[in-house]
Amino acid sequence: MHPAFSVIFLTTLIGVGQGLFLALFTGQFYALAKLLPAQDSQAFYAVGCVLSLGFLLAGLVASFFHLGHPERAWRAMTQWRTSWLSREVIILPITMLFIFLYGLAHFMGWNQPWFVLADGSLPVDTTLVMGMLATFATFLLFICTAMIYASLKFVQEWYNPLTVFNFIFLGGASGFTLAAAFSAYAQANMVSFYGMWAVILTLAALLTRGASLWRNRRLKHKSNLQTAIGIRHNKIQQKAQGSMGGSFNTREFFHHKPEKIVRMVYWFFLLFFFPIPIALLGASYGIESVYLPMLAFVMQYLGLMAERWYFFAEARHPQNLYYQAIA
Amino acid sequence: MDFLTDAAGIKTMTQLALIIDLNVCVGCHACVTSCKEWNTSGWAGPMTDFNPYGEDPTGTFFNRVQTFEIGEYPKTETVHFPKSCLHCEEPPCVPVCPTGASYKREKDGIVLVDYDKCIGCKYCSWACPYGAREIDEKQKVMKKCTLCVDRIYDESLAKNERRPACVMACPTSARLFGDIHDPDSEVSETIRESGGYQLMPEWGSKPANHYLPRRKNRITLHRDELERADNPLKKEGILPEPPSDQKTLDETTSW
Ligand code: SF4
Ligand code: SF4
Numbered sequence: 001m002h003p004a005f006s007v008i009f010l011t012t013l014i015g016v017g018q019g020l021f022l023a024l025f026t027g028q029f030y031a032l033a034k035l036l037p038a039q040d041s042q043a044f045y046a047v048g049c050v051l052s053l054g055f056l057l058a059g060l061v062a063s064f065f066h067l068g069h070p071e072r073a074w075r076a077m078t079q080w081r082t083s084w085l086s087r088e089v090i091i092l093p094i095t096m097l098f099i100f101l102y103g104l105a106h107f108m109g110w111n112q113p114w115f116v117l118a119d120g121s122l123p124v125d126t127t128l129v130m131g132m133l134a135t136f137a138t139f140l141l142f143i144c145t146a147m148i149y150a151s152l153k154f155v156q157e158w159y160n161p162l163t164v165f166n167f168i169f170l171g172g173a174s175g176f177t178l179a180a181a182f183s184a185y186a187q188a189n190m191v192s193f194y195g196m197w198a199v200i201l202t203l204a205a206l207l208t209r210g211a212s213l214w215r216n217r218r219l220k221h222k223s224n225l226q227t228a229i230g231i232r233h234n235k236i237q238q239k240a241q242g243s244m245g246g247s248f249n250t251r252e253f254f255h256h257k258p259e260k261i262v263r264m265v266y267w268f269f270l271l272f273f274f275p276i277p278i279a280l281l282g283a284s285y286g287i288e289s290v291y292l293p294m295l296a297f298v299m300q301y302l303g304l305m306a307e308r309w310y311f312f313a314e315a316r317h318p319q320n321l322y323y324q325a326i327a
Numbered sequence: 328m329d330f331l332t333d334a335a336g337i338k339t340m341t342q343l344a345l346i347i348d349l350n351v352c353v354g355c356h357a358c359v360t361s362c363k364e365w366n367t368s369g370w371a372g373p374m375t376d377f378n379p380y381g382e383d384p385t386g387t388f389f390n391r392v393q394t395f396e397i398g399e400y401p402k403t404e405t406v407h408f409p410k411s412c413l414h415c416e417e418p419p420c421v422p423v424c425p426t427g428a429s430y431k432r433e434k435d436g437i438v439l440v441d442y443d444k445c446i447g448c449k450y451c452s453w454a455c456p457y458g459a460r461e462i463d464e465k466q467k468v469m470k471k472c473t474l475c476v477d478r479i480y481d482e483s484l485a486k487n488e489r490r491p492a493c494v495m496a497c498p499t500s501a502r503l504f505g506d507i508h509d510p511d512s513e514v515s516e517t518i519r520e521s522g523g524y525q526l527m528p529e530w531g532s533k534p535a536n537h538y539l540p541r542r543k544n545r546i547t548l549h550r551d552e553l554e555r556a557d558n559p560l561k562k563e564g565i566l567p568e569p570p571s572d573q574k575t576l577d578e579t580t581s582w
Contacts, residue, residue: 001453068447068467075444076425085450086425151423154456154530222529223456229408230524230538231349233397242359242391242410245383248461252452318527319458322393322410 001155002252003312009062011145012174012304014092015167017055018138019175019201020182021099023194024048025131027179032122036193041106044188045127049103051182052175056096084151088144095141098134105130142168149315156219157315162212169205170273170304176201177277177300181293184284191293195281202300206274209307216314228321238324250323255313262313265306272303342416342436342508343474344535345491346517347409350542351501354392354407358493358502362390362411362472365492370477375465387463389472390493406541409493409502412459412472413526413534414438420451420460429469436508436535437476442468456530479504507535 024045030036039045064070079086105111105126113123146167149158180194225236243250255262280296366389367374376386390411397404414431418438421429428444429451431437440451440460445468452460452469460471475491478484488495494502505514514537517523523537 066448068449068462069445072426072444072446075427076446076448079422079425079427082422083425083450085423085448089425148450152454153419154527155453223527227527227529229395229406230526230540231395231397231406235397235399237396238393239396239405240392240394242393243385243388245378245385247385247388247391248452248464249458252449252462253458317453317458318456318530322458 001312001315001317002255003309004066006062006064006066007312008305008308010059010066011167012171012301012308013055013059013062014141014145015171015304016174016178016301017052017059017099018095018141019172020048020052020055020178021102021134021138021175022172023176023179023197024052025102025135026197027190027193028127028131030193032128037189039188039190041109041111041127044183044186045106046103047186048179048182049099049106051178052099053096053103056092056099060092060096084144084147088141088148091137091141091144095134095137098130098137102127102130102134139168142171149311154223154318155315156221157212157216160212160215162208162215165208166205166212169201169208170307173198173201173205173273174297174300174304177281177293177297180281180284181297184290184293192285195284195293198296199278199281202274202278221316221318223318223321225321225324228318241323241325249319250325253317253320253323257313262310265310265313269303269306269310272299273307274303276300276303340436340508341434341506342414342535343479343505344414344436344507344514344537345411345474345494346503346505346514346523346537346539348501348503348521348539349406349408350539351499352392352407352409352497353499353501354394354405355498356392357496357498358409359388359390359392361492361496363388365475365478366473371470371473373463373466374470375463377464387461387470389461389470404541410457410459411493411536412438412455412474413457413532413536414472414474416533416535417531418455419530419532420455423454424451432476435506437474438471439473439476440469440471442466442470445469456527456532457534474504507537 027036027039028045031038064073067073073089076086076089080090110126113125114129116123143164146164149155150160150163153159176194176198180191180198182188183190183194226232229236241250277296277300280292280299284292284296363374366372371389374387374389376384378384379386390409393408393410395406395408397406414437416436418431421431421438425448426444426446428441428446430439430441432439447462447467447469449462449469452458452462460469462468463470478491479489481489490504491502494504503514503517505512507514507518509515517539518537521539521542523539525534525537
């Protein structure tokens, strides 16, 4: 498939935003359980939510560049019964709304408990309720985004549950790395906590993404030129593809880059998403520097963009069989 | 699905489709040009072109003819392969559309795009394994073959003109049009009797359009069939003598 930058930005930016929110809420949970020092509601959670919303909003804006008629985008909410894209369009603003309410509750200091659970040790306040709702929405959003790709059964590289896990772990890992950078910046004393989780999630992503890379390399495609035109002969050569200067079909479904570049992006994504951020986060255990986690996030985000580019480039659409000259 | 009831009260459904005979198609592109001519100026138009007379012309087409060479020289065959939306019975492109712009008509099974609803997200084109949909880069909406829905029901046209433009234009009659759900229609009969097949059946999309394979008519002759076994001149000698009381042919006719 052709990797469109609008879609690369959309999926990576919202992934970071979602991951960052999950990190904030995880931190609050640990603090509730008295495993971590509580953070300042306004300076940490509210500002963190603004940051998370900023990423989600940037992703949303990027998505509009993908549309031919953005002014009609509201229509995309109507077919949620059948279309994962429609479901994503609905759940994205809902996620943003709950994250906003979560941040607002922290900002306004709405921490009067609604009721108390577990013998008085778990006060349930507005932040906790909004946080739970936002967490639920965040996971739904991950699933919807991934299912847009994972539901296309003839794009066999994507048609697999691994796609969903990849979106969750890749987005989650980058969000937790950002959380580490953010808490370093905010001097919030949570760097090693977020750093540890970021490394765990990055390793989880390595496992699932590695598995999908391995699967895709060994993949046998069900369609071939013989089934595409229905002629039984081992040697079929395309002589004309029905257009001279190319067509939508020759532009949309192939990356048009030499194999060398594709390999380069592949190694770039493997290096920048996995070992480099892990090393930088690991180093920030020893060296107390604000810049190490920040650098880790920037590197990992670059790696994530490369990963998404490669995700599209590696998918082989069966329609390309009709355009032998390009794929 | 909408069911129409036939005379005997049996429910039937209509699925209009094209049958394309690869044995007959000569690759003249008459269907391509007449499709473009009819549709660019009609309900589904315009079908925008870019750089039509310059280098690298490109544009929107509902129908394209591709050419494949089968086999290795000197044992090759050229196959011209017209390609358009197959109006699948289980169209994977329809449920993915987030706006409902893509739909399948219940009345006759034609798959259409509502240009006023389409947001140009291109998701449906990803969900078509055949690459039958093309975005119009000018209007920014998805376009595809309409089976000339604005022709085939137009009562102001003569009856034999209420057919898709490509079918009308084909000089070799390589394209047939009709209802593949009616077992007695010309198209159904042709599919059954001439080996009509579907493209990429592996995805379960059940294309309504069918293709007819290349066919060679061969007969097997045996040596004895080359000599006329019942040649009277040769056989005369070995025929049994007619009984003596039977009149011979010479006695009854004068030739
Ligand atoms: S050929 Fe493609 S566009 Fe046409 S109905 Fe089938 S899946 Fe949809
Ligand atoms: S491009 Fe138009 S018709 Fe296709 S899925 Fe998007 S909104 Fe639907």
